[in-house]
Structures are given as structure tokens and as C-alpha cells.
Amino acid sequence: MASERQALMLILLTTFFFTIKPSQASTTGGITIYWGQNIDDGTLTSTCDTGNFEIVNLAFLNAFGCGITPSWNFAGHCGDWNPCSILEPQIQYCQQKGVKVFLSLGGAKGTYSLCSPEDAKEVANYLYQNFLSGKPGPLGSVTLEGIDFDIELGSNLYWGDLAKELDALRHQNDHYFYLSAAPQCFMPDYHLDNAIKTGLFDHVNVQFYNNPPCQYSPGNTQLLFNSWDDWTSNVLPNNSVFFGLPASPDAAPSGGYIPPQVLISEVLPYVKQASNYGGVMLWDRYHDVLNYHSDQIKDYVPKYAMRFVTAVSDAIYESVSAATHRILQKKPY
Template identity: 60%
Template sequence: MASKMESLILILLFLFTFSNGSITGGIAIYWGQNIDDGILTDTCDSNKYEIVLLSFLVQFGCDRQNKWNFAGHCGDWSPCTKLQPEIQHCQAKGVKVLLSLGGADVSAYDYGLCSPQDAKNVAKYLYDNFLSGQYGPLGSVTLDGIDFDIEKTELYWDDLARELDTYRQNKYFYLSAAPQCPTEPKIYYLEKAIQTGLFDYIFIQFYNNQQCAYSTSIGTSWLLQSWDKWASLVKSNNSIFLGLPAAESAAGSGYIPPEVVNSDVLPHIKETSNYGGVMLWDRFRDKDSDFSGKILPYVPKSNVLLQTVTAVSDTIFN
């Protein structure tokens, strides 16, 4: 067991690393829905992103054939093993790579769960094929987690979260959710799942919903009110991310100029105890706009991580 002095040295080295620049940059990006995203390795080599979300597994559940769509990056509807070295390259750089489930409510994306048993079956499929290191559709990879970008059907997502949680008792992986920003009258699609408290990251979509998104007429007031509501709703160990479109073309509404994000939004949200960072939709738009590059110096990493370090030091020295 490490001595208190050794533990102190480790904590100081951690904080020294943060003080030399890595305290900024808590940005998550969705990749895979446009061939002009560029290759995955280039995404990670940009050094802008902490998390990359492979989007999407678009068909699963209720005895459907499991299918994904990566918009021409590799063989959609067939094994995509060419991504194995790219995923492993990203992970070697410290970038977390998660598989995102679901996507937009369009006819080509046919997903949903039929029962708690169906959720159990889907969880096993996800673990065996993407999280275990066994050979699967993306090769022999161990992804860092699963993202729920669910935009239709309300049923059994909480069961899926619980079933996935049983698989990470021995080897931890992350769970994330990407709900839309409205909380009244309820959180659409993912309310019960989020209430489980099992999601490490919650990427809240502050766009395409006028009642909680930025607009030139209202400014940031509704967005910030919604953020504060979310901060009070989720557990303190769940990091909440500000989900934004990386360009005006990326969403129907809710685009915020990066200078407004830096001056009017980040100073408020980064004080929230469960602040996690910024999520952007998507890599294709971000490549052209460099939205991430414009906000990166102002985006601190997760408060939850810093709180964990503080808690560890308190445990050691008290």
C-alpha cells in the first residue's frame, strides 16, 4: 500500500499535469454521419476532443438484425473491422471512444426494446461485440463505453442501462446519454434511464428545442435556466455536458456563436458542481467551422474529476 507521502506525490503530479494545460479541453464529438468527417485517427490527432462517439448503431432490439450506419466510412450493414486500428490509435492517445445507439427518428433508423428480457439480450450483444475485446463488427476492440442517443420510444432504456451496468462490475466502461434539453413536462425518451444514476456523462442537446436553446432574440437566458435545472436533476457524480451544434447548418435552431459561448455561457456553467464539458454535433461541421478550436481554451475539464481528486486527498490526509 502506498504511503501518504507517495500518495501526495501522485496527487501533486496529477495537479501539475492539469496546471500545464490539460485542464482545458473537455469536448466530446459525434463522428460517423458524414464521409467528410475524415478518418477517425485524424479526429483524435487534432487534440481537440476528450471523447469521440461513433454514430450510430441504428437497428437493434425486438429481434431485429443489428445494423449500424457510418455514412460510407466503411461497409455499412457489414463488418467494419478497418476501424480497429483507428479506434486503438485514439485510445492510445487517451481519447475515449464510445459506440452511440439510436440517432434521429427517421425510417432508416429502426430501433427499440420490447421487454426487460430484450434489454438483457441487447446488453449481452453490446458487451460481447464491442466491450469485451472479443472479435466483433469493429474488430478486436474494447470500446470505452456505450452512448444512448435515443430519439424515439420511451420503453426499457432504464433496463438496458441496468443490464449494461452488471457487465462493468469487473472491468469498468462508461455509459452516456444524449437527451434533448426540455425537462417539462418530462425528459423525453430517457427520463427513466437517467433516473437510474448510472450514466457517467449526460450530453444534453441544447438545440432544436426553442424553449431551452439559445436564440438571437432571447439570448442565453433560457439555455442557462435549463442548464441549472439539469444540474439539479442528475446525480452529483454524473457529468453534464453542454450539447451544441458546431455550425448553423448542424441544427434547425440553437446555434450559438463561439464567442457568445466563451463570454456568456461557459463562465456560468463551469461553476456547476457536476459540469462535465461541451458536446458538439458533429465532426463534419466542426472540421469546417473550427468551433471546437475557438472554444477549446475556455473549456475546462470535468468538475467531477477534480472533486474526485479532492476527495481522495481528503481521505488520505484526514
């Protein structure tokens, strides 16, 4: 009887840990960086070689929708004169090092919008076929890990439809990819509020810069903390919130830069208390190269408690699973 009870308990425990095994939690506390808006970003390869980043957002696909031929602006890294398929081996290199590579839509300059739900579906299919399926596309035969919505221009219509269409595609196919959004810190964000309310974005990279009502100013963290609390309280529980910051003072003409020592001692200890804290987002790699910002903060970004829980639960999961397997190979009588 004792052996039967032990077997039953271990089966129940194994079922429990199979259910909660927090492999996704191990990414809590990473840094997301935007790359592609200055030739002095350096290569994708050198960016990923730093070991500083969990996600690299390729910026930007900045023309699409409403019948417009899709095009992109990677600020001299590649273009019509030098096909962007040259990025294929660099993207694959980053992925082999465990860095997720997303394509970011929009930006502050471009010609993009959506004209109808049908248009949103067409754009979703274009994105899937050209960047998410492994088939030949503008970046070569790549399978990116996600699509980022950095929508700052034009109409606020149908972005939720685009998120829903992409969500349908990631569940219809074998390749699950992530969706992220990059709203301004004041709420509600004009362009992305309705889309974020769908709850389909895995990550919400809130821009706490160039927005004086909700950003840090020297000696004043209160507006920033109030806005952070609003965001972490109002997004759906399955959405992690990344703390979006400029990587240097020059990266945000309207303010919001937080010196590393202030970020480490005053700001990160506060924002990391949120249960849906996801990490830090930096704009952008060019300014990070100039200021060594990610190098200075990377050791303080992870939510160490969550990583500890992850490591412990993974170890228990493996031990319980192995023990259950051994017991079930034996007869209980």
C-alpha cells in the same frame, strides 16, 4: 513519541488522499464529439490527431432490439461493402492518444426499440460481447470505453433496464466502461427520463439545440441558462452534465448555435460554475471540420479550477505516500 505521531498523521493523510485522489476530475472540461454521420468527417485518426477531444462517440448503431438483426449506419465510412473492422486500427490509435471511444446507440433515423426487460438483457450482452470485450465484432477486436444512448425514436420503455444490465456487466468483469445519455434539453426527456433517473450514466450530454424552448437565441441566454440550471440541479450528483451544442449553424436547423465569441464570453463562464459540469458536447465532426468550432473553443472549455485542484492533490498524494513509506521503514524507537 514524536516519530510515532508523525507516522500516524501521515498514515491518516495518506488514507484520506487515497480516498479522494481525483484522477477522474482531470477529465472535467473535455469536449465530446459525434463522428460517423458524414464521409467528410475525415478519419477517426485525423479527428483524434487534433487533440481537441476527450471522447469520440461513433454514430450510430441504429438497428437493434425486438429480434431485429443489429446494424449500423456510419454514412459511408464503412458498411456491407467495406467491413467496419477497418476502423479497428483507427480506434486503437485514438485510445493510445488518450481519447475515449464510445459507441452511440440510436440517432434520429433507424429501427430500434426494446420489447421487454429480457430483450434489454439480450441487447446488453450483444453490446458487451461485440464492442466492449476485446473479442472480434463488427468493429474488429476492440474494447471501447463506453456506450452512449442517443434515443430519439420509438418507445420510451426499457431503456433503464438496458442501463442496469450494462451496469451489471461492467461490474461483473474486469473492464469498467462508461455510460452516457444524450437527452433533449426540455425536461423530462420522453425517451430517456426514466433511464437517467437510475443514476447509472456517468455523463449526460444534454442537447441544447433544435429545441427552441430551452436553447440559445441571438441576444437571449435566459432560456438556455434556466434549462442548464434545471439539468445540473436534477441529475444525480455522480452524473456529470455536458453542454451539448451544434458545431455550426447548419448542424441545427431549428436553432441553438452559439457563435464562439458569445460562447466564450457569456455562456461558458456561467455553465462552468455548476459543480457537475462535465464539458461540452458537439454535434458533429462534419460540421466541426467546416466551422473549426472545437479549435476556437477548446482552450475555454476546461474548468481550470478543478484541474488545478486535481494537480495539487495529485502532487500532495504522491508526496504524502512517499513520506509515509519512508517513515514506516524506520523503527520509532
